[in-house]
Amino acid sequence: MSVTRQPEPAVTAPPAPGPGQSDGRTRRRSLPVRLLARPEVGVFLGAVAVFVFFLIAAPSVRQGGSMATVLYQASTIGIMALPVALLMIGGEFDLSAGVAVVTSALTASMLSYQLTMNVWAGVIVALAVSLGVGAFNGWVLVRTGLPSFLVTLGTFLILQGVNLAVTKLVTGNVATDDISDMDGFAQAKAFFASSFDVGGVQVKITVVWWLVFAALATWVLLRTKYGNWIFAVGGSRESARAVGVPVTFTKITLFMLVGFGAWFVGMHQLFSFNTVQSGEGVGQELIYIAAAVIGGCLLTGGYGSAIGPVFGAFMFGMVNQGIVYAGWNPDWFKAFLGVMLLGAVLINLWVRRAATRR
Amino acid sequence: MVRSSHPRSRRIAPAVAVFAAAALTLAGCSSSSGGKKSEEGGSTSAAGTADTPRMTVALVTHQGPGDTFWDIVRKGAEAAAAKDNVKLVYSADPNAGNQANLVQNAIDQKVDGIAVTLAKPDALKGVLAKAGQAGIPVVGLNSGLADWQDLGLLEFFGQDESVAGEAFGKKLNDVGSKKAVCVIHEQGNVGLTQRCDGAKKTFRGTLDTLYVNGTDMPSVKSTITAKLKQDGGIDHVVTLGAPFAMTAVQSVADAGSKAKIATFDLNKDLTGAIEKDEIEFAVDQQPYLQGYLAVDGLWLHKNNGNYSGGGEQPVLTGPAFVDKSNVKSVAEFAAKGTR
Numbered sequence: 001m002s003v004t005r006q007p008e009p010a011v012t013a014p015p016a017p018g019p020g021q022s023d024g025r026t027r028r029r030s031l032p033v034r035l036l037a038r039p040e041v042g043v044f045l046g047a048v049a050v051f052v053f054f055l056i057a058a059p060s061v062r063q064g065g066s067m068a069t070v071l072y073q074a075s076t077i078g079i080m081a082l083p084v085a086l087l088m089i090g091g092e093f094d095l096s097a098g099v100a101v102v103t104s105a106l107t108a109s110m111l112s113y114q115l116t117m118n119v120w121a122g123v124i125v126a127l128a129v130s131l132g133v134g135a136f137n138g139w140v141l142v143r144t145g146l147p148s149f150l151v152t153l154g155t156f157l158i159l160q161g162v163n164l165a166v167t168k169l170v171t172g173n174v175a176t177d178d179i180s181d182m183d184g185f186a187q188a189k190a191f192f193a194s195s196f197d198v199g200g201v202q203v204k205i206t207v208v209w210w211l212v213f214a215a216l217a218t219w220v221l222l223r224t225k226y227g228n229w230i231f232a233v234g235g236s237r238e239s240a241r242a243v244g245v246p247v248t249f250t251k252i253t254l255f256m257l258v259g260f261g262a263w264f265v266g267m268h269q270l271f272s273f274n275t276v277q278s279g280e281g282v283g284q285e286l287i288y289i290a291a292a293v294i295g296g297c298l299l300t301g302g303y304g305s306a307i308g309p310v311f312g313a314f315m316f317g318m319v320n321q322g323i324v325y326a327g328w329n330p331d332w333f334k335a336f337l338g339v340m341l342l343g344a345v346l347i348n349l350w351v352r353r354a355a356t357r358r
Numbered sequence: 359m360v361r362s363s364h365p366r367s368r369r370i371a372p373a374v375a376v377f378a379a380a381a382l383t384l385a386g387c388s389s390s391s392g393g394k395k396s397e398e399g400g401s402t403s404a405a406g407t408a409d410t411p412r413m414t415v416a417l418v419t420h421q422g423p424g425d426t427f428w429d430i431v432r433k434g435a436e437a438a439a440a441k442d443n444v445k446l447v448y449s450a451d452p453n454a455g456n457q458a459n460l461v462q463n464a465i466d467q468k469v470d471g472i473a474v475t476l477a478k479p480d481a482l483k484g485v486l487a488k489a490g491q492a493g494i495p496v497v498g499l500n501s502g503l504a505d506w507q508d509l510g511l512l513e514f515f516g517q518d519e520s521v522a523g524e525a526f527g528k529k530l531n532d533v534g535s536k537k538a539v540c541v542i543h544e545q546g547n548v549g550l551t552q553r554c555d556g557a558k559k560t561f562r563g564t565l566d567t568l569y570v571n572g573t574d575m576p577s578v579k580s581t582i583t584a585k586l587k588q589d590g591g592i593d594h595v596v597t598l599g600a601p602f603a604m605t606a607v608q609s610v611a612d613a614g615s616k617a618k619i620a621t622f623d624l625n626k627d628l629t630g631a632i633e634k635d636e637i638e639f640a641v642d643q644q645p646y647l648q649g650y651l652a653v654d655g656l657w658l659h660k661n662n663g664n665y666s667g668g669g670e671q672p673v674l675t676g677p678a679f680v681d682k683s684n685v686k687s688v689a690e691f692a693a694k695g696t697r
Contacts, residue, residue, distance in 0.1 A: 060588045069587065069612070073580040116393030164424045173695045174429040175601070178627055182392035202612065272608070273575055275627060277601055279424020280573050287574075320577070324568065324584040333569045334545060 039296030040308035042348030046294070047311040047318065050344055054322035061325045064201040071203070074317030075210040080265050080284075081291035081309040082210075082217050083257040088292050089221070090254045091234035091301030092148040094137060096155035097258055098284030103159050104130045104266030105276040106167055109176040112184075119184040127263045133159070134259025138252030160282065167278040180274040192264070193272035206268055210310070213261075217306035230254065234301030291316055294345055296352075315344050407443055410661045413471070414445045415653050416464035419500070420457055420477040421450035426600060426625045426695075427645055431500065433696055434649030435473070442657040454481035461485045464494075471495050471656035473649075476502020477548065479509060486510065495659055499652040500645070501549050503672055512659060513666045515651040517643035517676035519549045522622070523556020525677045526641050527565075530594060530620065533638060536563040538594035539585055543572030543602050550598050553622055557596065565596070575605055582609035592617050600625040600640070607636045624680060624697055629689040632682060642688075643676030646696045651675070 035041055054061045061067070084097055094100075104126045112122030133155065141151045168174055179185060195202045221227040229250045232240035241247050270276055295312030297304030319340040323333055417435050421428035432448055439446035447469065449460045454477070462485050464472050472489055476482060476498050486509050489496050498506040498514040506514040530538055538561065540554035558565045568585050570578040586592055586609060595610065595617050597603040603621035610617050618638045621628070623645075631637040651666065651673060658664040667673045680688050691697040 058588070063587065065614070066584065066587050069580045069583045073577060076574075076576040112389065112393065114394050115388070116395040117388050119389070160423065167424070168429075173426065174424045175426050175625070177394075178630075179392060183389035185392075269575055272579075273605060275601075275604075277424050277426060279422055280575060282423075282573050283571075284574055317580075321580060321584040324581055325588045327588055330567050330569045 036351055036354065039303060039305045039352075040311060042351035043295050043308050043311040043315065043344070045351055046344035046347040047315045049347060050315050050318050050322070050340060054318060054325065058322055058325035058327070061322060064199065066321070066325060068201050068203050068207075070317045070321045071207045071314075072317075073321055074314045075204065075206040076265055076268065077287055077291055077316055078210045078310055078313030079206065079213060079268075080258075080261045080288045081295065081313045082213050082306060083254070083261040084288040085292035085295060085297045085304055085306060085309040086217060086221065086230060087254045087258055088289070088297045088299070089234045089301060089304040090230045090250060091237065092141065092251065092254065093152070093289055093299070094148065094255065094258050095152040095285050096133070096137065096159055097262060097288050098286075099156055099159045099163060099281040100130060100133055100259065100262035101266045101269065101284065102276060102278065102281035103133065103163055104263045105270040106163055106176060106278060108267065109179055109270050109276055110167065110170050112182060113177045113179050114170060116182075119179060119182050119188050123188060123267060126266065127260075130259040130263035130266070131256050132259070133262075134256035135252055137258075138255035141255070142248045142251050156285070163278045163281075174279065175277045176275050178274045179270075185271070188267070189271040192267040192270075209264070210313075214306055214310045221306050226250070226253075231302060234303075236302075287316065290341070294341065294348065296348065316341070319344075407441060408657070408661075410443055410657070412443055412445060413657070413660060414447060414467070414469045415439065415471045415473060415656050416447045416449070416461075416467070416469045417473045417649070417652065418457060418460045418464060419448075419450040419475045420452050420454070422452045427623055430625075430645040430696060431649040434646035434651075435653045436649075437646075437696075438650040438653035438657070442654060444653060444657060446653065454478035458482050458485045461489065465489050465492050468492075469494060470660060471497070473497050473499055473652035473656065474511075475500045476505055476509070479505035483509060495656060497652050497655050499648045506672070512669060513652075513655050514672040515648050515655065515666070515675055516672065517674060518672075519552035520556040520559075521674075522641055522643060522677040523553040523558075524560045525556075525679075526553070526596070526620070526622070527557035527560030529639060529641070529679065530557065530561050530563070530596075533594075533618070533620075535561070535594040535618075537566075537589070537591045538563060538596050539566045539568050539582075539589075539592050540596045541568050541570055541578075541582060541598065541602060541606065543570050543578065543597075543599055545569050553598055554596075566592075570602070572599075572602070575601075578602060579605050579609050579612070582606050583612045586610065586613035586615040586617060590615070594638075595619045597621040599623050600628040603628060603637055603640070604631060607631065624688070624692055626689075626692040626695060629680070629685055629692040629697075632680060632685040633689065635682065639679055639681035641677040642680050642697070644678060644697070645675075647675040 080097060084094060087094055107129045108122035108126035111125050112119045137152055137155055141148055171177060195204045229245045232245045233247050233250045237247055291312035292309045293299060294315060295308030319337055323336050328336060419428060435446055451457045451460060458481055461474060465488055472494055474496060479502050486496060490510050496511050498511045500516045503516055503518050542550050544550060554567055570581045595606045597606050600621060600623045603619055604627055606619045620638045621640045624640050624642045628640060655666045688697050
């Protein structure tokens with residue numbers, strides 16, 4: 001990934017030969033070149049390429065309903081990929097994000113069921129738990145100075161064990177009880193897991209939430225002080241602190257944002273499937289991180305966008321479902337997935353390099 | 359440097375959250391339907407306890423964490439242990455090398471018997487020979503039907519996955535299926551593949567395979583939906599685990615397909631779905647029985663010198679079919695998490 005951390009492009013560029021432009025540093029680059037240099041443009045082109053590829057290769061992708069399925073898969077990844085991307089821009093990442101989703105769903109389900117309460121009570125407590133897990137990650141990180149790999153690997157293992165052990169302790173089984181006949185379930189399902197009709201196609205509500213969150217994240221990142229803080233702490237923690245950025249606050253709230261995302265996706269899973277198995281979620285954290293990295297966020301922090309991961313998640317959903325739509329030999333499924341993702345990332349990288357080399 | 363210069367500020371948020379939760383609980387926003395209160399007080403089977411000397415049995419499986427199937431196996435083993443005055447030591451690891459270490463651990467503890475699953479028999483060969491040298495009787499359960507005798511095990515309790523698959527294929531013929539899709543939730547799992555292959559053998563229609571990511575339910579749902587949309591001719595979705603069958607119900611609805619759903623393995627939600635006609639039938643290998651018989655078999659061998667299956671034949675626990683005609687008799691046990 002180090003290739004992408006080149007110094008400012010204008011510095012390496014040779015001075016423009018034409019008259020009227022005396023100094024290369026002040027030269028205004030043309031609009032397409034400036035567009036191409038944005039972090040999300042590479043992944044956008046990659047996503048378009050994958051999309052067009054499957055439009056040609058898989059006839060059933062051309063139906064409206066198929067696109068709804070692809071978008072649904074993309075949205076459940078994408079909602080988590082957004083806070084994960086912000087965290088990554090802020091210089092950290094979170095390995096516990098996958099099981100944290102299941103922790104949230106288990107909390108809400110067991111609390112409402114065991115105490116026979118309105119499911120909204122469980123939903124709110126689950127939010128508190130999820131934010132708490134995020135705050136714990138961030139707090140340990142800033143207090144100890146340990147790398148986020150170690151801290152969140154610890155949380156990942158803790159949550160994985162707690163998910164299983166507490167579920168078994170409380171319900172006597174490794175899955176939660178069905179809560180679909182309880183008060184508030186229909187409301188909560190409408191909020192987290194309903195679908196609506198657009199021209200005869202059933203679109204899942206998560207797609208709408210995903211886009212709303214993406215717009216919000218973009219606004220925060222580009223138009224608010226907090227957004228500047230994220231870039232600053234990701235670029236250099238010490239310099240950021242020197243110019244008065246509240247590093248501790250920023251890092252902890254970023255982890256809490258991931259907690260919020262885990263809560264939201266966890267609630268979707270709970271109200272979509274009525275019960276939760278305690279062993280799920282393992283391995284999902286890598287998919288969220290992958291969506292963010294494909295979306296142009298650097299693993300080293302300080303660079304990226306919120307819209308990039310939207311295309312990253314879309315690309316993941318498109319490839320995942322496209323292989324099925326195309327009816328390819330499923331034994332090769334994982335291999336196809338890997339090849340297509342690598343290919344897309346290479347397009348992404350090539351576009352960014354081509355744009356910054358001018 | 360790293361130590362925070364803002365120690366006081368963020369203690370408030372969690373405290374507020376906990377307080378809000380407590381307030382909610384106190385405010386009594388209770389549900390008038392469902393929940394723990396509506397659950398029937400299930401009676402636990404409390405038969406007498408054997409007065410034989412206390413013995414220790416280790417049950418070592420290849421369970422991944424949080425799988426409903428293995429929970430039922432373990433409950434069966436615990437029930438037998440309680441009745442037979444046996445101390446049960448349970449351990450599990452899906453990685454074959456780690457599972458071998460757990461068997462070694464049991465040998466080190468000098469247990470009186472070991473029950474083990476043979477998902478990857480070659481990896482356990484060495485350690486099982488050591489158990490033999492130590493004079494510890496070993497029985498197999500669940501997987502390893504082809505290998506238990508070669509490895510010198512006393513007895514075997516389980517289902518022949520290929521036989522179960524073949525029975526499944528015949529049942530699909532009986533219900534008039536022409537084109538089905540077999541959903542594998544763990545790529546590379548031998549037992550799951552044998553089920554699909556067995557069904558393919560006896561099924562007269564065509565059976566496609568579909569791989570899904572078993573740890574991510576939304577992904578399972580959309581992948582099955584995609585398959586149903588890609589091929590409108592599919593009339594049956596075959597899943598290999600109960601939770602995936604429940605998800606397939608939603609996929610069929612999402613795809614606007616008329617396909618029916620049949621599955622391997624049961625749990626308590628699934629029996630309800632069979633009663634409601636959402637799922638056509640399930641083939642049950644009775645995991646509770648596998649756990650129970652394995653422990654009981656070791657007890658019988660120690661206290662009465664018995665060999666279940668004569669030490670020559672495996673004791674088959676499946677395939678038993680559960681459909682609308684007999685689901686009522688199974689449902690009450692499934693509700694307790696033992697079927």
